[in-house]
Amino acid sequence: METEREFEYCMVGNIVEQHYFGQDKKIRQGTKHFRGGAKVYIFPEFGGCGHEKIRVIGLPRKSYKTINIIIPTKLITNVRVKKIYQPDLKRIIAESFYYSRRKEETGELEEITSFAEFINQYSKEHSTDTVSRSIQDTVMTE
Numbered sequence: 001m002e003t004e005r006e007f008e009y010c011m012v013g014n015i016v017e018q019h020y021f022g023q024d025k026k027i028r029q030g031t032k033h034f035r036g037g038a039k040v041y042i043f044p045e046f047g048g049c050g051h052e053k054i055r056v057i058g059l060p061r062k063s064y065k066t067i068n069i070i071i072p073t074k075l076i077t078n079v080r081v082k083k084i085y086q087p088d089l090k091r092i093i094a095e096s097f098y099y100s101r102r103k104e105e106t107g108e109l110e111e112i113t114s115f116a117e118f119i120n121q122y123s124k125e126h127s128t129d130t131v132s133r134s135i136q137d138t139v140m141t142e
Contacts, residue, residue, distance in 0.1 A: 008094065009093075010112075013042055013056075013080070017029065033067060034060060041056060042056055042079065046070070052073060054070065054071065054073045055068065056069065
């Protein structure tokens with residue numbers, strides 16, 4: 001019989017502050033659903049296509065109830081592993097295929113941390129968050 005921990009490990013990230021959107025490369029703040037910098041809990045359930053999109057849970061712009069949606073991975077930055085103590089999130093994490101499989105294995109924390117590093121690297125390689133650098137370059141040249 002396995003004893004229940006008082007916490008669960010989960011990847012947590014932030015939504016990019018600004019990014020280019022559309023063919024006209026308009027600057028957008030955050031995403032349609034989340035403000036820039038919003039904290040999201042990451043659930044890498046669907047690994048198809050190299051994790052181009054990923055499932056997240058977080059507080060949206062226009063509500064106080066959490067939402068569960070799939071967004072492009074490149075819109076998430078600063079991914080790290082945190083201990084989650086909230087009962088509702090612990091239940092969702094326990095039901096998650098990704099986290100439940102990692103919990104069964106030894107080296108759970110190392111494996112989740114490794115995947116968090118992968119997401120950070122992916123976000124840097126496919127980043128659309130070059131707005132701040134472009135604006136700074138424009139200001140410095142003027």
